[in-house]
Amino acid sequence: MRKMAIAWILAMLLLMNIGLVNAQNEKEKSAYPTIMVTFSDGKVYNITGKTWGVAIIPYVEGRITKFNWVNKSEYLFFDRSLKGLNPYGLDFVRAIEAHTFKEFNKNMFVVLGDALNMTANLDSDHDGYTNIQELNNGTYPGDPNEYPGKNEKGFWDLYGGYVTIGIIIASVFVLYFVFNREKES
DSSP states (O other): OHHHHHHHHHHHHHHHHHHHHHHHHHHSOOSSOOEEEEOTTSOEEEEOHHHIIIIIHHHHHHHOTTSOOTTTGGGSSBOTTSSSBOHHHHHHHHHHHTSOHHHHHHOHHHHHHHHHHHHTTOOTTOSSSOHHHHHHTTOOTTOTTOOTTTTOOOHHHHHHHHHHHHHHHHHHHHHHHHHHHHHHO
16 A cells, blocks of 8 residues: 555656646747738638747758758748748748648648748749749848848959959059169160
8 A cells, every 4th residue: 555655646746747847848938939820711820939940940941952051040931030920931921821721730741842832933032033042042032131142252352352462563563663764764
């Protein structure tokens, strides 16, 4: 009887501990906001920050392999404050909303893949590059200040300083010879 009571107390303590851990996990705030989605069938659903972080963004990372994802995925769909959607995020959610809740609930990843395809050739941030061009070049399709080639350096960026120094040195030699010629005459 004594062993049974001790086992019961230990079981209760274990269950209480599991409950506390689950309560703490539920209280943990995600870096991403919860976004309300209204599907084509009228069903309203909240995509939580946790769903963005553990399902949607990793799925997109797996599909777009040319994008350099290191420390960059947090702003793929969201603005810099991480409180709302950026233009690409808005287009992506609209593409998700073109489906029914039943389709989303049955296989979210089919709907996400379809949303990627539907938004690929859009230019969400109106910077002259399609979303897929930006993703394949490692820039955010929702930020007009980021676009393919922005950080690439041209000839003058790479060699302008050397050219300028070369011109100055050549000018010094030319002036030296011009003024030395006048003294000899």
